[in-house]
Amino acid sequence: MMVLVLIVAGLVVVALLMVLFAPYIRKYSAGGTCMSMARLDGKTVLITGANTGIGKETALDLAIRGARVIMACRDVEKGEEAAASIRRVYSKANVEVRELDLADTSSIRAFAQRLLREVDHLHILINNAGVMMCPYVKTNDGFEMQLGVNHLGHFLLTYLLIGLLKRSAPARIVVVSSLAHNVGWIRFHDLLSQGSYNSGLAYCQSKLANLLFARELARRLKGSSVTVNSVHPGLVRSELVRHSTILSLLFSLFSLFLKSPRDGAQTSIYCAVAEELHSLTGKHFSDCAPASVAPQGRNEETARKLWDASSELLGIVWDH
Numbered sequence: 001m002m003v004l005v006l007i008v009a010g011l012v013v014v015a016l017l018m019v020l021f022a023p024y025i026r027k028y029s030a031g032g033t034c035m036s037m038a039r040l041d042g043k044t045v046l047i048t049g050a051n052t053g054i055g056k057e058t059a060l061d062l063a064i065r066g067a068r069v070i071m072a073c074r075d076v077e078k079g080e081e082a083a084a085s086i087r088r089v090y091s092k093a094n095v096e097v098r099e100l101d102l103a104d105t106s107s108i109r110a111f112a113q114r115l116l117r118e119v120d121h122l123h124i125l126i127n128n129a130g131v132m133m134c135p136y137v138k139t140n141d142g143f144e145m146q147l148g149v150n151h152l153g154h155f156l157l158t159y160l161l162i163g164l165l166k167r168s169a170p171a172r173i174v175v176v177s178s179l180a181h182n183v184g185w186i187r188f189h190d191l192l193s194q195g196s197y198n199s200g201l202a203y204c205q206s207k208l209a210n211l212l213f214a215r216e217l218a219r220r221l222k223g224s225s226v227t228v229n230s231v232h233p234g235l236v237r238s239e240l241v242r243h244s245t246i247l248s249l250l251f252s253l254f255s256l257f258l259k260s261p262r263d264g265a266q267t268s269i270y271c272a273v274a275e276e277l278h279s280l281t282g283k284h285f286s287d288c289a290p291a292s293v294a295p296q297g298r299n300e301e302t303a304r305k306l307w308d309a310s311s312e313l314l315g316i317v318w319d320h
């Protein structure tokens, strides 16, 4: 009985805090629509994690703009269902589903090999897929899941496709990071959380890694006509919080404050298409506008160190 009272009291306190902080939450959850009318006829786009949430809405929007959209999905069946629902909204949508499991480097390599065989150009790469606050599990290659999928998987995918992107220039890379980078730091002494694991901190670390990767890649690609920017999509009603009971509860309790997946896709779409961003690189965006970056996300030494550690874990050498 006492436990029940405490839980209810806790929920009331959280509810009061949410009401109190509503204006702040709204600031990060509302607004920001991509106003660009840019067309993407003849362009090829690749989106990871495109079968649900923000990724699916991004795929729909870019398909309506005329792009050939490759939806890279872990579960091909779910991917085909998503593609079918996109075609129901827009019958002319040129969407294709390909299998990609970012938790398995052999799947990433097989995916990239097939893509390089079948596609002549890649104009936009959107590193969108993500996993949040899962229990401690390892990827097929022994990496902690959140760093493995959110950062290392995309790091390898981008490495394998960078030549194609450069040949297709002007090209853009959009990395979906998060506001969560603000409370993240890179634990170089235990990058893969083998010593200790906290699911929230591991998520924040992976989202900071997304941001640092985008900035370092942008620096390295200067002059190549391939731009790289990172994005915070806002707080979005999606399946992302499925591993956290508390967040699932809070997200359903306060779903009115949250963005729809369609609204959450707007900043990714903006960074992918807006004409005024054609040469802008190494920046972070939220609500279709430049956004502030925490000091740890601006540290060039950390970015380089993470780049080297990631390359070493994956056994790759960037020569581009």
Ligand SMILES: NC(=O)c1ccc[n+]([C@@H]2O[C@H](COP(=O)([O-])OP(=O)(O)OC[C@H]3O[C@@H](n4cnc5c(N)ncnc54)[C@H](O)[C@@H]3O)[C@@H](O)[C@H]2O)c1
Residues within 6 Å of the ligand: 048, 049, 050, 051, 052, 053, 054, 055, 072, 073, 074, 100, 101, 102, 103, 104, 128, 129, 130, 131, 132, 149, 176, 177, 178, 179, 232, 233, 234, 235, 236, 237, 238, 239, 240, 241
């Ligand atoms: N929802 C939010 O409030 C929020 C806030 C900030 C950042 N983000 C980021 O936005 C991105 C999209 O999240 P979402 O909210 O649409 O959640 P979501 O759960 O609906 O989408 C995540 C997608 O990633 C895919 N994915 C997960 N593991 C994968 C793997 N091993 N291989 C391939 N694909 C895999 C899932 O299948 C899914 O399609 C994520 O990177 C997330 O970190 C979301």
